[in-house]
Amino acid sequence: MASKNTIQILVGGPAGSGNITAGLVLARALHREGYHVIGVSEYPSLIRGGHTAYWVRAGVEEVYELEDKTDYVVAFDQDTIDKHGWEFTEETILVYDTKTVSKPPSHTRNIPFPFREVLREYKLKPITMNMLAVGVVSALMGIPLDIVKWSIRKQFIGKEQVVQDNVKSMLIGYEKASTMKQEYEPPRLGEPPHRPPRILLTGNEAISTGFVAGGLQFYVAYPMTPASPILHYMVSVMKAKDIPVIQAESEIAAAQMALAATWAGIRAATGTSGGGFALMNETLSEAGMFELPLFIVVAMRHAPSTGLATHNGQGDMLYSIFAGHGEFPRIVAAPADQEDAYYRTIELLNLGWKYRVPVILLEDKHLAESTRSVKAFREDVRVESPALIPRMEAEKKISEGWEYKPYAETENCVPPWVPPGTRGALVKAESSEHDERGIYTEDSAKVSRIFKRRMCKEERIRRDLEKNYEVLRTYGVEKGSEDLVVLTWGSAGWAVREAMKHLEKRGINTRMIQLIYLWPFPRNKFLEAVGSLGGRPLLTVEYNYRGQLGMLVKMQTGLEITSHIGKYDGRPFRGRILADKILEAIKR
């Protein structure tokens, strides 16, 4: 049997039909087998009804993004055919519900399946209908039964009866498919490439796990898609990991609580999306004035305004960099993928308490909610807060004659902080301009001096980032041998990496630069990575209209972008379609 390098599965149906769960169970099983896996959801902003879709793409080779062709489709509604039919081919195997799908396409390999009749015949729980489909697809793909069972068990962890009901349905589906007469061989994947340990997770899960490993001591947030899963995760580990969590009354309250807790000397964070971040702006500026590491996760979604609440967007990059009134240093980083998100979360927790500046972890919905199989995380990560002197140590220094001033001039521009409650220390944070002790002043000389000292962190952070941190990643051919350079960030990088496979086949050599640290902008490292272009095109690929990374690059380096390929419909690029757009752009 001819095996394939990658396989894409789509499970579509009305919200509440369990199609996303079915997709997750398949993704996890393929992950368990050892394949590279990504899982991507698309759902409307409602709870019941409407159409939802879940794609799984698995590969022997690394898969970064979805493709424009789907190998297996499970349709629980006609919408699955009508909305996604464009990705079906003659080889697509379509398993559809005979009750709800009235017009199946004629060019696909169809397996009509009377889900509801089978449920009745075998006395299965109606809610487990999606597992019949899991069984059918698993059998066709040749996923071993014990692995599918493992995946179901993980899905419904701790709910034994639910596990049994779902396994029962899956087994019926598996058996039915195994006995079907086929005129064709269903596509199957080649030998899995991976050695464990590996994990399967979303960007939000990576950030939350990073919070635990990075010593977070308080999480506070107001619900907002797509950041809410971080709140749910942190609540779920609150007791086991001893990290208090509060659901605040607004994003303003959430940011204020996170800042006040930071003032008290702990590692605290909040998370939101664009609209909530707008409400946090005044507090962000306050954190800039206090010089305290307020940590905000900004999980972007399609905007402006309410936008598409459950869809992707990268419209808030420049906003994150410049939000808040006045000038103050901050750090903005956009992780490259789910694995990166874990390590960057810890890094940012450390950097905030190294420089006493607010930090923003910028992710998009696609990263926040798409799942990916990656290497298991290292636990031996560094957790350090160089700008915070613990109470006992501070009290000792003070008893030896140290006069504590929260805004003292220091050689590295970063005055140390001590937790309030330290004997002998007066810890003041003043939102007006203030002197070294944190006492209000309007004195022109004092204001100029403290302003300059506050701002001088920015250049120091830039140099530190460039020297000691992975501020960007480059992929593709060697510098100088490329036909074009693509600049990208966040989840847009995934589609670019997939497109590069197509471009290579067409003889186009691409080099891609994925920016991770966006502010302070790593000018030198960036220019070094771009190298001498000699007239070759420099493109940006981003999920926005204007090409914000390009705007930032031009502002920071003077470099002109040749062309911007944007997408602003809330959906991710597919690899081949993006490759076509890139070809078109460089021909111009």
Added chain:
Amino acid sequence: MSIYKQPPAETGAIITWCPGCGNFGILQAFKLAINELGIDPYKVAVVTGIGCHGKLANYLAYNTIHTIHGRVAPMITAIKLANKELTVIGFAGDGDQYGIGMGHLPHIVRRNPDVTLIVHNNTVFGLTTGQASPTAEKGQKTRTTPWGQWEEPINPIAMMIALGASFVARGFAGDVQHLKWIIKEAIKHKGFSFIDVLQPCVTFDRLHTYAWYRQRIYKLEEAGHDPTSWEEAMRKAYEWGDKIPIGIFYRVEKPTMEELLEPVKKNPPLAYMEHKGKPIKDLMEEKLSYTE
């Protein structure tokens, strides 16, 4: 007219309130209360909002945050969460708390952290030169109500009792000893305590002068008021005009945030714990489909 010399505070900051400002009485009563309770100054955390009252942060030799407009309540909540050993006091203005910051009041009540919130209530926005605040009375003339206020005022006491605050009191900035007693009772109270302080603005409020208040106020504790009765407290809260009650309207014991949030309850103050990571292997196995 003699030239007014602005007095220095113990922090070295110059006190820039108007001569005769009600804020002086509140500042004095608060410092006396902390002293008499024997609380170490370094274990006090104060948050102030924006407005004349907010300057208090600069005049106190305690740990302070002078935050943005209206946000004292979430800040004092989080400070108590991060360091339950601190005595945490918030000061807010009437515009600050009952205007822009109103939305936080129900939620600090719901969480019931063991903190105290003192609202300087002078019926105007003083520092922005005398606009009407949400407590300005109907007909009161201010910069933004030259023909008399047309909006209904807020009744902070009734509102806080209705919300279920576990300690609700009203003080008068012109009676420092009495206000000191209320603040001490509020700090000693386990749970969230709220004090609205009648504070004459000598520059922008021609109606509510010290004399106006003195003619009207009487002390609840001298009038046999039972602060454990919700109905009685509510009845007193609506008394305003010829007779204005001050003192403790209502007090009740409820579990606090620090008792209800397990990680806060069972640990020493989080702020004194070392910054260090926690193991995640178990999370990878439970939540992240770890494969071996």
